Amino acid sequence: xxxxxxxxxxxxxxxxxxxxxxxxxxxxxxxxxxxxxxxxxxxxxxxxxxxxxxxxxxxxxxxxxxxxxxxxxxxxxxxxxxxxxxxxxxxxxxxxxxxxxxxxxxxxxxxxxxxxxxxxxxxxxxxxxxxxxxxxxxxxxx
Numbered sequence: 001x002x003x004x005x006x007x008x009x010x011x012x013x014x015x016x017x018x019x020x021x022x023x024x025x026x027x028x029x030x031x032x033x034x035x036x037x038x039x040x041x042x043x044x045x046x047x048x049x050x051x052x053x054x055x056x057x058x059x060x061x062x063x064x065x066x067x068x069x070x071x072x073x074x075x076x077x078x079x080x081x082x083x084x085x086x087x088x089x090x091x092x093x094x095x096x097x098x099x100x101x102x103x104x105x106x107x108x109x110x111x112x113x114x115x116x117x118x119x120x121x122x123x124x125x126x127x128x129x130x131x132x133x134x135x136x137x138x139x140x141x142x
Contacts, residue, residue, distance in 0.1 A: 001091055001121050009040045010048045010086040011079055014057065015137075018074035018130040028067025048086055055085035074134065080125035090125065091118035 013034050020029050031049055035042040049068060052058045057077060059069050070077065083090060091114065093101040098118040103110045 001117075004087065006044070006048060007083050007087050009038070009045060010052060010082050012038045013040065013045060013048060014052065014070070014077065014082050014130055015133055017058070017068060017070050018077070018134055021070050021074060028061055028065070028069050030067040034068070051086045052082070055081070057081060057085055070130075073131070075129050075131035077130050078126050079128045079130075079133070080122060082130075083125060090121050 016034055016038055017029055020027065031046055032042060034040065034049075035045045038045075040048075049058060049060070053060050053068075057071055059071050061067060080090065089097040091098040093114050098114040101111050101114050
């Protein structure tokens with residue numbers, strides 16, 4: 001699995017929004033604020049936020065009082081949800097989803113290996129929620 005800058009930025013932005021949501025202020029967070037606090041180029045972040053909104057992970061509101069907020073509670077959004085929203089398939093083989101890899105002859109066993117890798121990655125990213133990661137960061141900060 002390759003974690004691109006886009007994927008890393010998306011998870012970090014979602015964590016920042018989850019942290020803001022946790023504080024019960026219910027204030028929307030502006031893209032510029034997210035970009036500054038997470039050190040993400042604003043123009044790059046705006047495309048990521050659009051993908052996250054289209055995937056139903058964020059709500060956005062326009063205007064002076066506008067910004068972004070999680071569409072669901074942080075304990076209902078997994079890292080896998082975020083990664084799929086911005087990158088598509090979690091595991092690719094030559095640019096195709098792992099289940100599309102087709103081998104013949106002596107390489108036929110590779111399909112099973114790539115599928116096992118894919119399943120292992122899913123097990124990790126689909127069980128780690130934003131709330132879990134926030135709890136870990138708070139525990140390590142103390």
